[in-house]
Amino acid sequence: MxxxxxxxxxxxQGAKRRISYLLRPSKRILNTRSNLVSSVPPVTRTTTSRFAKTKKMAQVSSIALLSLPAESLTTMDSKVPAxxxxxxxxxxxxxxxxxxxxxxxxxxxxxxxxxxxxxxxxxxxxxxxxxxxxxxxxxxxxxxxxxxxxxxxxxxxxxxxxxxxxxxxxxxxxxxxxxxxxxxxxxxxxxxxxxxxxxxxxxxxxxxxxxxxxxxxxxxxxYNQKLLKDAYSQDHFKKTLIEQLPNYQSSFEEQARNYNHDWELLVAMGYQESHLDANAVSPTGVRGLMMLTNSTAKAMGVSNRVDPYQSIGGGARYLEEMKQSFSDVPKTDRIWFALAAYNMGPNAVKRIQRKLSEQGLDDKSWANVYTYLSENRASNSRYGQAMHYVSNIRSYLETIKTRMV
Incomplete structure (x- = not known):
């Protein structure tokens, strides 16, 4: 296999709540319902830590042995509970x-x-x-x-x-x-x-x-899965990646290495921004494959927004800056915060975090931020845009990872 x-x-997060009951006084152990421990598989870390862990389990075994009824003492082949x-x-x-x-x-x-x-x-x-x-x-x-x-x-x-x-x-x-x-x-x-x-x-x-x-x-x-369920969206996405991606893949891969990103994440962003069209121009003046504003392009050192390599590099650099802006967010949620900030600006996301915190909610949970965006999008169009922006990129990326790679 x-x-x-x-x-x-x-x-x-949550480490302070760790339940290290194996280290607690024997009174706590005597009240558990764990089975008799007969052996402990070795843990390959260091000789010292291995000895310490074996000693801990031996202590648990000895105390558990004394707490079992007499008829249980003959059952010495019980497995260690998971x-x-x-x-x-x-x-x-x-x-x-x-x-x-x-x-x-x-x-x-x-x-x-x-x-x-x-x-x-x-x-x-x-x-x-x-x-x-x-x-x-x-x-x-x-x-x-x-x-x-x-x-x-x-x-x-x-x-x-x-x-x-x-x-x-x-x-x-x-x-x-x-x-x-x-x-x-x-x-x-x-x-x-x-x-x-x-x-x-x-x-x-x-x-x-x-x-x-x-x-x-x-x-x-x-994690709504309905975005690419219709045939038109599926066909357009697949056709674009087949026809356009080969022209830019090396640039995506190189710039991803330069700024410590997954290159397919940058592809998903590029599809969301321009459908991988290096000459794309929006009514508001953003241009290029990653649709950079003029001010963002200058700040990221991009002199030509329609040059694919520069545009991808500018987008990758800006995304890395957004990640750094949310360095206090758990790493596995940080990418979604960074993408929302890429779309609507980091200060707007931080304002939402403050509102969540005032409500007693976890302001470092993307699910909470996403829910806030969804529930308040009627009063602020930027919220709806950011919500769909991150969801779309997640969906494109998931499709690439699970179906096309």
Missing amino acids: QRITYRVKVSA YDQVMLEETLTIAAVPGDSTYFATDGFQHGFGFDLVRGYADELGVDINLKAYADEEAALRALKSGDADMALTTASTQLKSKLNLSSINVSCGYDASLTDNGLHPKVSWSFNQTDDPLSQKASYFLCDSIKIGDTQKLAAF
Whole structure:
């Protein structure tokens, strides 16, 4: 089975809430319902850390042994609960299949409706994510079953999950319409080996909390899959990339390297801006493949806006400046903030952040910013423009990543 493994560092947000119960006093451990630990797989970091972790697990095993009923003392082959292993290694390993409702990769980080939810759960636990990509749903679920992953992110059928005797939680928590209305698969789910494992139980509480259900619906709106569903849009997008992209691909790739971007992200921006037309001119005077204003072009060192190489370089440099303007935003959400700022200016985005903060909402969550743009677009046309600008680029990029590459 061919497998591609990605290593992703999630944001540090939530790390202060990390539940390091393995280090807590024995009284806390005696009150847990974890199974008897018989062995601990080695963790290859440093000799010192490996010894320390083994010692911690040995301590947990000794105390758990004393707390078990006498008849349990003969059962010495119990597996380490997935939650224990995740917290010990500080890593949540996910088996997943790339798709429009699960995840896609760009800019060195994973994005997507399903993955963003997993990332939020990992933040809640205070752990990193190790994403393992598989070619199909059954392969991902079998990886979970065999212990190669702690949980699986799939759109697999109930029949397949039952066949493998896996428990699962639909991320919509029964609100399937919030997904289907946005063109997402109604049965995106997280699967686990055991229902009674704390990893599964905590995931259920995380997803089905009333506030979290609302957040999930906001996220689904941003990851709307309907933009390129009609035949005309699909054909135009594909035709443009086939006919125009070869003329500029080397420029996109070089300028992406110059400013530390994913080159296909710049392509998606170029299609949104001009449909990859180097001679495009708007009624407001912006010009070129990346449709730079005259003032922005000068600030970015662009002397000829209709020169494709210069235009792409100017756009790439400006996008990097926007990323730096939002360096306090978790890296996986930062690209969306940067794109919104590219369209409407960084100060406008920061004003929205301040309003969200005043309302007691997380001002570094793109889902919250996107919802604010959507709910207030009737009173400010720039909000509607920025909302569609970022959504369109996300959709073009996702199409490139999941269907055409």
